[in-house]
Structure formats: C-alpha cells, structure tokens
Amino acid sequence: MKLLKNKKFRIILIVAVFVIVAILSINRFSGVNIIRNIVTIPVSWIQKGIYNIDQYFTEKRFTRKQYQELLEENKQLRAENEHLREENAAMSFLEDKNRLLRQALALKDIFEGYDIIGSNIMGSDPGNFVYRYKIDIGTRDRVKPDMPVVAANNALYGRVYSATYTTSVIVPIIDENAGISGWISKENGGHVNIKGDIRYKERGLCLIENVSDNVELVVGDVVETSGLGGIYPKGILVGVITEIFYDEITNERFGVLQPYVDFNSISTVFVMMEKTE
Amino acid sequence: MYSYRWYAYVLIAVNLILEPFISKWFSIGVAYPDMLLILMLMLSMGRKDNQILIVSAATGFVYDMLYSRFLGPMTVLFFLRGLVTIVIGRRFKQENVLMLTLAGFAMALVSRVYTIILSVGFKDFFRAFGMFIADIGFSALYTALIIAVVTTIMFLIYNSYGRRSKRLLYGQNNRDT
Numbered sequence: 001m002k003l004l005k006n007k008k009f010r011i012i013l014i015v016a017v018f019v020i021v022a023i024l025s026i027n028r029f030s031g032v033n034i035i036r037n038i039v040t041i042p043v044s045w046i047q048k049g050i051y052n053i054d055q056y057f058t059e060k061r062f063t064r065k066q067y068q069e070l071l072e073e074n075k076q077l078r079a080e081n082e083h084l085r086e087e088n089a090a091m092s093f094l095e096d097k098n099r100l101l102r103q104a105l106a107l108k109d110i111f112e113g114y115d116i117i118g119s120n121i122m123g124s125d126p127g128n129f130v131y132r133y134k135i136d137i138g139t140r141d142r143v144k145p146d147m148p149v150v151a152a153n154n155a156l157y158g159r160v161y162s163a164t165y166t167t168s169v170i171v172p173i174i175d176e177n178a179g180i181s182g183w184i185s186k187e188n189g190g191h192v193n194i195k196g197d198i199r200y201k202e203r204g205l206c207l208i209e210n211v212s213d214n215v216e217l218v219v220g221d222v223v224e225t226s227g228l229g230g231i232y233p234k235g236i237l238v239g240v241i242t243e244i245f246y247d248e249i250t251n252e253r254f255g256v257l258q259p260y261v262d263f264n265s266i267s268t269v270f271v272m273m274e275k276t277e
Numbered sequence: 278m279y280s281y282r283w284y285a286y287v288l289i290a291v292n293l294i295l296e297p298f299i300s301k302w303f304s305i306g307v308a309y310p311d312m313l314l315i316l317m318l319m320l321s322m323g324r325k326d327n328q329i330l331i332v333s334a335a336t337g338f339v340y341d342m343l344y345s346r347f348l349g350p351m352t353v354l355f356f357l358r359g360l361v362t363i364v365i366g367r368r369f370k371q372e373n374v375l376m377l378t379l380a381g382f383a384m385a386l387v388s389r390v391y392t393i394i395l396s397v398g399f400k401d402f403f404r405a406f407g408m409f410i411a412d413i414g415f416s417a418l419y420t421a422l423i424i425a426v427v428t429t430i431m432f433l434i435y436n437s438y439g440r441r442s443k444r445l446l447y448g449q450n451n452r453d454t
Contacts, residue, residue: 018338018349018352019349021348021349022347022348022349022352023349025347025348025349026347028346032348033348035342036342036343036348038342039339039342039343040342040343043293043294043343046294047294047297050294050295050298051298054298054301
C-alpha cells in the first residue's frame, strides 16, 4: 500500500500494465481485446447514427449533383442531336438528289432519241384557276415551247409553255389548257384524251374523255402517253384511273386520272429535247 | 467548464468518434487533416504540463481501442506527440504560431509515415513510396495550414480581451502575468 502512494511506482505500474495489455492484444483471440468493448459499443452506436445522417446528406447532394449532370448532359445531347439532324437533312437532300439523277439517267435510256435536261422549279403560280410553273432553264439551254417535261420517275409533268433566255414556264397536265393523247396501258388498251379540268385540278387530278365504246375502262388502269399529237413521245407514264362515270346527257364515259406526279412536292423536272442530228 | 482545455477534451472525444468521417468530410484530393494533432496543439497553447502527456496517451489508447489492430501503437505515437509538444512549449513562447505550425507539419508528416508503415509494413511502404509521398506531404501541409489559422485566431482572442479572456482560455488567472 505504501508503494501505491509512490508516484514513480504508480507510473511504472501503469506503463507495465499497458505494455502487457498491448502485447497480449497482438493476438486477435486474446481475451484482453474485450476491453475494447467499453469504448467500441457506445461509440459504434453514435457512429451508426452519424453514418446514417451522412448517407442521407450524401445521397441528397449526389441526387442534386446527378440532376445537374443530367441537365448538362441533356443540353449536350440536344446540341449533338441538332447537329446530327442537320447533317442528316443534308445527307437526305444529297440522297434525294442522287436518286433523282439516277432516275434521270434511266430516263435517258428509255428515251434514246431525246436529250434529257434537268432543271429546278423556281416557283409556281397557283393563282386563280391558272397553274404555271417556272423553271431555271430557257432558250440558252435550247428549251423551246411544247417540249415535254417529265419527273424523274418517268411520269409526265407537262410541257413548256413559253421560254425566255434563262427561264421557262411549264403548263402542268392538270391545267385545263393541257391536252394529252393517252393510251390505256394494258392488252387491248385504247386511246383516250387526257385533259385538265377546272373541277379536278385543285385536287391535282385530270379528266379522261373521248373514250370510244370499244375501250374497256377500269378503275386502276394505268395511262401513258400514246405518242400521237406530236408533243409527247410514246410511253411516258401519266397516271392511274381512280374513278369512272357516265354522262347520260351526252351519252359519254369519263374517267378521273390521278397523275403520278405530286405537283405540290416536286422540285426537279426534266425537259425532253428531241435530238436533231 | 470555463477552462478552454475542457473544450479541447470534448473536441478530442468528438473527434475520436468522427475519425472515420474526417477524411471524407475534410479531404482535398488525397490530403486530409490530422484533426487530433491539431486539437492536441490547441491544448498545448494552454497550460504546459504533464497533463498534456496523459491526455495524449489516453487519446491514443482510446484510438487504439476503436481503430487499431492491436492496442499500443497509437498510444505510443500520441504520447510522443505530447512529449514533443511539451518540449516545444518549454523552449518557445507559448503563442509562437510559426513554431507550432512547423512542429505541426513535422509531427503530421512523421505520424502519417508511422500509420502507413503500421498499415502496409516497411517493405511495401518503401516499395510504393512514390505513391504515398503525395498523400503524406499534402496531408501534413493541410494540417499545418489549419494549425496556423487556428493558433492565429486563438492568439488574437487571447490578446484581445485582457485577463478575462486568458482565464476563459486557460482556466486560470495570473498564470503568465
């Protein structure tokens, strides 16, 4: 007891106990390690609580950060998407152009006696009952009135109405001034007259008239140019019959023709020039 | 509880509990501060006596109980830290901010080397020294910067409010007058 009151002895004793405990604790299975529980149990409870709070705020911060990142990413993707869309539009424009040129090339094969010259439609004049389309080639390019004009898919568009040095005006087949000699494109077909009609041209349709009695007219028949009349060569597709009706007063059959050309969307046409040689 | 030391004790206790979160909350890149060292140096600005040694060793022992693989290594480290703090305190004026900062840097450096060696062993420590040096250096620098800021603030408080502030700070009157 006297020794315990000695300060130096107490220090030595504490250090000795500590050293023994430390050495024993090196063995993980030593019972000395139980004394850790005095501290670890209460502290672990507190730490668990702090951990949960920390996780809560971390998640909250992470969610906000993630949201910001998503917004940023979305912005980038939008810009990228816009860029790709522009590229895609340019590509599809080129693709369309390419397709048109390929079809034009095919036209040259079909109509060997003709030079096929492409042109762009500069504008239309769908004024009161008058349809005229202006193209960007004229007499400079040897364009003359009454030359046939076709679309790339070998579908008849109309004819040249007038030509200046650099431009020409086209009368489409739906115009009432247009008259075409047609042929029902089937075995034992027959001649018909195709005309623009004021009642149908607003809908982009033509009228078939002067159908002789021996011509069998059926909805769905394809009509092409007959080659008669001197303007249009034979074999240009005109359209398909969508309706047939009978006029009891004049005792005549009529048909409604849906042209193969969509006059509202087409932008490139081809003028057919007969080779002179 | 007016004594500043009590606040330091509470802070040390809280810090021991929060030790696993400190590297996450206060880290800048790979560096994170040695908060217990900072608190110990704050404590040393008060009375310089053997109590610092006891508190250091006790803190180290609790640290060992909580986080070490076996009891002892951090007790020894913290005890030595306390010893160095006392030696510095005796050799220099107690509010020598620069000296405390430099001492803090050196101790943080040695402590980090010591703890890494304890974790990975001598062989791996020297083998991957290049990898550890950034962590060790920046952490020591970070710790030293905090020590500089904290001790400067405390020094300003100490010199701003006369005797009462000294009493509140150190828990005693006329100690250095």
